[in-house]
Amino acid sequence: MWKQILQSRNLPEKFIKVEVRNGRSTLFWFDNWSNLGNLLEVTGVRGCMDLGIHIESTVEEVIRMHRRQRHRQPILNKVEDEIAGAVSTYMETEEDIHKWKEKTHSYKTRFSTKATYEQLRSHHPQVPWSNAVWFKHHNPKFNFIAWLTLQNRLSTGERMIA
Incomplete structure (x- = not known):
């Protein structure tokens, strides 16, 4: 940082x-x-x-x-x-x-x-899954894990071995 x-x-x-x-x-x-x-x-x-x-x-x-x-x-x-x-x-x-x-x-x-x-911010087109992850009454932990999954960045056992 x-x-x-x-x-x-x-x-x-x-x-x-x-x-x-x-x-x-x-x-x-x-x-x-x-x-x-x-x-x-x-x-x-x-x-x-x-x-x-x-x-x-x-x-x-x-x-x-x-x-x-x-x-x-x-x-x-x-x-x-x-x-x-x-x-x-x-x-x-x-x-x-x-x-x-x-x-x-x-x-x-x-x-x-x-x-x-x-x-300053970079503008990106809105992705189709954004409304499913980021909604009004969201649970932050669920949002973060869902976002990691969609980005294929979730550290699963398969990924950790690779």
Whole structure:
């Protein structure tokens, strides 16, 4: 169980997006603020050196200090375009807005447990025997044993010998 918990540590990153206003609270390399996603994952550590942007910089610092350059690698030119887009939407007086993924491509300012669960769970078609096993006034022990039997996972003597 602990391995599953540890493996899901990076999962929330995919659900959070930052709408940049003044850029003070948004880290340039680590936060998901651009259309490219997490820029450190996209460019790698080499991107920090090629663009000349410190790894701990905020979006505000980059907007104020960065000078546009042309690069040989197309991904770096795309990052330069993202910086130019952030400059055009820069609002010094407003704070950044953190949004949570609601559906596939829509983000909301409110967190919804239901919407997040629906995106995380795997959807499977309903099997014909489900109503026979999982019914309203069920006995949990009976349900579990019936489910194991239907999955052919009941440890019978024959299976234990194999």
